[in-house]
Amino acid sequence: MAQIGSYVLLLALALSAYSFLAGTIALVRRDHSSERMGETARRAGIATFVAVLLAAVVLVICAFQDNFSIAYIFHHSNRDLPAPYKFATLWSGQEGSLLFWSLLLAAYGFVLRLRYKTDPRLFAYASVVIAAVQVFFLLLLNFAAHPFAVMQGSLPSDGAGLNPLLQYPEMVIHPPMLYLGYVGFTVPFAFALAALIMKYPGEKWIHVTRRWTMVTWGFLTCGIFLGAHWAYSVLGWGGYWGWDPVENASLMPWLTGTAFLHSVMMQEKRGMLKVWNMWLVFATFWLAILGTFLTRSGIISSVHAFAQSSIGEWFGWFLIITFAAFLYFFLMNKSHLRSEHKLESLVSRESSFLFNNLLFVLACFTILWGTWFPKISELAQGHQVTVGAPFYNSVAIPVALLLLLLTALGPLLAWRKTSLESLKRNFLWPALGALAVGLVMMISGVRPWNDISYFYALMAAMLAALVSLTVISEFIRGGRVISGHSGQNLFASMVHLLHRNTRRYGGYIVHFGVAVLVIGILGTPFNREAEKEMGYGDKMSLGPYTLVCQSYTQEYNQNYSSEWAIINVLKGDKQIGTMYPERRFYKASQQAQTIPRIRSTPAEDLYLVYEGLNPDTGRPIIKAHLNPLVMWIWVGVWIVIVGTGVALIPNAQAVVRVPAPRLVESPAPVGASD
Amino acid sequence: MIPRRSVGGPWTKQEDMTKPKAIRRSMQCGFLCLAILVFVGSGDEAARFEHLGHQLMCICGCRQILLECNHVGCPDSDGMRNELMAAVSRGDSDSLVSQAFVQKYGPTVLAAPTNTGFNRTAWIVPFVALAFGLMTVVFIVRAWRNRPAPALAEGLFPVRGADLEPFRAQARKETEL
Numbered sequence: 001m002a003q004i005g006s007y008v009l010l011l012a013l014a015l016s017a018y019s020f021l022a023g024t025i026a027l028v029r030r031d032h033s034s035e036r037m038g039e040t041a042r043r044a045g046i047a048t049f050v051a052v053l054l055a056a057v058v059l060v061i062c063a064f065q066d067n068f069s070i071a072y073i074f075h076h077s078n079r080d081l082p083a084p085y086k087f088a089t090l091w092s093g094q095e096g097s098l099l100f101w102s103l104l105l106a107a108y109g110f111v112l113r114l115r116y117k118t119d120p121r122l123f124a125y126a127s128v129v130i131a132a133v134q135v136f137f138l139l140l141l142n143f144a145a146h147p148f149a150v151m152q153g154s155l156p157s158d159g160a161g162l163n164p165l166l167q168y169p170e171m172v173i174h175p176p177m178l179y180l181g182y183v184g185f186t187v188p189f190a191f192a193l194a195a196l197i198m199k200y201p202g203e204k205w206i207h208v209t210r211r212w213t214m215v216t217w218g219f220l221t222c223g224i225f226l227g228a229h230w231a232y233s234v235l236g237w238g239g240y241w242g243w244d245p246v247e248n249a250s251l252m253p254w255l256t257g258t259a260f261l262h263s264v265m266m267q268e269k270r271g272m273l274k275v276w277n278m279w280l281v282f283a284t285f286w287l288a289i290l291g292t293f294l295t296r297s298g299i300i301s302s303v304h305a306f307a308q309s310s311i312g313e314w315f316g317w318f319l320i321i322t323f324a325a326f327l328y329f330f331l332m333n334k335s336h337l338r339s340e341h342k343l344e345s346l347v348s349r350e351s352s353f354l355f356n357n358l359l360f361v362l363a364c365f366t367i368l369w370g371t372w373f374p375k376i377s378e379l380a381q382g383h384q385v386t387v388g389a390p391f392y393n394s395v396a397i398p399v400a401l402l403l404l405l406l407t408a409l410g411p412l413l414a415w416r417k418t419s420l421e422s423l424k425r426n427f428l429w430p431a432l433g434a435l436a437v438g439l440v441m442m443i444s445g446v447r448p449w450n451d452i453s454y455f456y457a458l459m460a461a462m463l464a465a466l467v468s469l470t471v472i473s474e475f476i477r478g479g480r481v482i483s484g485h486s487g488q489n490l491f492a493s494m495v496h497l498l499h500r501n502t503r504r505y506g507g508y509i510v511h512f513g514v515a516v517l518v519i520g521i522l523g524t525p526f527n528r529e530a531e532k533e534m535g536y537g538d539k540m541s542l543g544p545y546t547l548v549c550q551s552y553t554q555e556y557n558q559n560y561s562s563e564w565a566i567i568n569v570l571k572g573d574k575q576i577g578t579m580y581p582e583r584r585f586y587k588a589s590q591q592a593q594t595i596p597r598i599r600s601t602p603a604e605d606l607y608l609v610y611e612g613l614n615p616d617t618g619r620p621i622i623k624a625h626l627n628p629l630v631m632w633i634w635v636g637v638w639i640v641i642v643g644t645g646v647a648l649i650p651n652a653q654a655v656v657r658v659p660a661p662r663l664v665e666s667p668a669p670v671g672a673s674d
Numbered sequence: 675m676i677p678r679r680s681v682g683g684p685w686t687k688q689e690d691m692t693k694p695k696a697i698r699r700s701m702q703c704g705f706l707c708l709a710i711l712v713f714v715g716s717g718d719e720a721a722r723f724e725h726l727g728h729q730l731m732c733i734c735g736c737r738q739i740l741l742e743c744n745h746v747g748c749p750d751s752d753g754m755r756n757e758l759m760a761a762v763s764r765g766d767s768d769s770l771v772s773q774a775f776v777q778k779y780g781p782t783v784l785a786a787p788t789n790t791g792f793n794r795t796a797w798i799v800p801f802v803a804l805a806f807g808l809m810t811v812v813f814i815v816r817a818w819r820n821r822p823a824p825a826l827a828e829g830l831f832p833v834r835g836a837d838l839e840p841f842r843a844q845a846r847k848e849t850e851l
Binding site: 237238239242244272346351354355358361362365366369370373377380381383384385386387388389390391394395399417419 | 728729731737738739742743780781782783784785786787788791792793796797799800803804807808810811814815818838839
């Protein structure tokens with residue numbers, strides 16, 4: 001099987017190299033024979049997908065067959081690993097995840113090449129760019145990180161097992177989502193570069209890539225928050241975001257991708273920001289690769305140490321080459337990217353997009369700067385420093401609050417120019433609502449002058465309210481207009497409105513989701529925790545809850561043994577439930593893992609961790625966290641996903657009601673009476 | 675109309691009369707501030723422990739904030755917490771506690787760069803970038819606004835400013851959703 005996998009990977013490399021070279025020659029020569037060559041290049045690109053898919057299938061079959069002669073399977077699987085995790089072996093380690101990356105890229109390329117009739121020439125250029133990226137990944141797979149490398153010496157009877165942290169249901173879907181996002185940004189980049197090289201007239205490439213970008217952005221959003229939810233549910237420290245370099249690596253392309261989704265509207269509607277959009281789409285692609293470079297090279301220390309290796313140099317060179325190539329084509333063709341219109345007013349949708357883009361890119365830069373600063377410090381001072389949560393919270397939160405303010409203001413601004421009167425008219429009620437929220441929070445005990453984090457929480461709550469209310473008011477205002485024309489009730493009119501302009505109102509739903517998400521995050525300064533050694537019948541209090549230890553128990557299966565604490569949860573005198581925090585010991589990898597239990601309500605999460613036995617006293621330790629509002633983060637993410645889905649639906653055509661023609665019995669000759 | 679009072683009028687007299695009172699009030703305020711400073715300086719021990727514990731990293735390699743390190747049997751975090759608690763109980767100032775930890779565990783024990791020397795650049799650069807970005811946006815906006823409008827055919831005059839409002843209102847009315 002290993003040989004089949006190796007040969008198929010070599011074949012895929014040959015096919016993608018042919019697709020790149022033949023495609024390039026066909027585009028350069030532009031004669032009759034080159035058309036046929038271009039067609040062979042397209043078909044070679046499609047065949048690349050088949051070959052890479054076959055390689056991935058072979059690797060998964062090897063995992064299910066417990067084929068430990070393959071080093072990758074030995075290091076990331078074992079006989080007693082449950083089937084879903086054996087399937088997930090494909091992306092659980094370095095070589096497999098690169099193969100998976102290559103597979104997704106080939107799949108995106110496959111779809112693109114099938115849809116080439118939309119615009120054959122533009123698609124041919126984009127296909128060549130994707131083939132070039134594909135060649136890099138297949139070179140890597142064949143010569144630097146071979147997934148079918150064979151074990152040396154005698155065959156082991158069992159594998160080393162999958163990292164316990166990865167043995168969690170969300171880990172089966174988190175990496176594919178994240179990779180779909182990372183890899184997907186290659187497609188808008190390929191189209192942008194194609195449009196730049198061929199000096200493509202108009203904004204059609206933007207229309208072509210809009211859905212790709214939104215789908216990709218949606219996947220990346222899902223991937224990031226699945227990772228956050230996994231961290232919350234598995235790592236046992238009660239948080240969901242630790243500003244680890246690998247987390248930052250996923251956030252950076254998301255930020256520039258979000259900026260691109262906004263600024264692209266300027267190009268579509270007003271023919272502006274063409275140069276900026278080019279660089280933004282390139283930066284998003286480039287940052288996705290940079291993230292991989294960060295995680296794989298080990299150049300910056302991270303808790304995701306399992307992914308470190310020596311292939312960072314390959315990524316480093318790839319980053320340099322792609323930057324040089326893009327810069328070259330940009331300098332050659334930049335005259336093609338002149339703006340068509342001028343800005344008429346500072347109080348306009350255009351300027352709000354400008355500031356929004358500035359803040360997104362600034363947030364991205366700040367995170368990039370913080371991620372690289374330990375290395376910069378080492379070069380400058382001879383020693384590394386830690387750049388952790390206190391730095392990011394101080395620097396990134398103000399930027400995030402400003403972004404939230406623009407999220408609220410942006411939809412109220414008209415294109416070209418907004419009169420102050422209409423701004424006041426649209427803004428008054430949402431602003432009053434936001435002030436009321438702030439007032440209620442202060443009355444209920446939030447003192448922003450006591451602690452900067454309380455100040456941030458208060459501001460975030462007010463701005464989240466402002467965003468929500470502006471979105472709601474936009475729906476109501478539009479719904480009323482339709483209701484006035486059609487006589488439908490307001491709700492039906494709002495649904496009608498949504499169908500009429502899915503992109504705009506889908507975007508508003510995404511904004512609303514972000515506001516809900518922010519409400520979830522702003523509970524963080526009010527987190528509380530307690531820790532206690534708990535024997536049978538011992539009690540621990542946290543907030544309104546009393547935890548009573550009922551018992552401890554143990555369980556065994558082939559993959560791991562586990563210890564459970566059985567904790568009764570009381571609120572006042574009433575028992576409201578029983579929780580079972582768990583601690584597992586995985587046999588193959590000989591590693592322990594906590595599995596926290598979470599009782600989630602809209603007001604707060606009660607989060608229990610069975611930390612194990614105190615080595616000195618032999619008594620079990622239970623740690624409890626009380627995290628307010630966390631549920632709203634996940635609710636917000638769902639709303640964002642729904643909004644993205646809505647924005648992807650094509651607009652319904654407006655029904656124009658034309659009065660039925662009356663039958664004319666004896667038509668007069670045309671023009672007779674005029 | 676409210677009559678204007680002269681400088682040497684009854685108010686001056688009143689000011690003279692209340693001067694000792696004002697001095698006394700100022701001294702009271704001073705004492706109050708001092709008391710606040712003293713109390714803030716000693717601080718609520720638990721709150722200071724929480725605050726400082728979130729400014730330090732566990733050095734076991736888990737890359738977690740000291741008070742968030744959740745490894746039972748972690749070789750370092752318990753000792754570090756005890757040291758921190760002892761320092762806070764002694765009444766050591768925040769900077770003294772930080773210095774002691776840096777001396778013992780190295781600069782990576784601090785969860786964020788200090789605001790001294792080269793480390794200050796970590797804090798300054800994002801704000802410099804913000805200022806630079808803002809200036810760039812303002813420059814772009816001004817350049818775009820000053821860009822000449824396309825030439826109009828003879829006999830056509832561009833409508834600007836307030837004259838545009840009726841057209842805008844009409845367009846809004848017809849297209850607003």
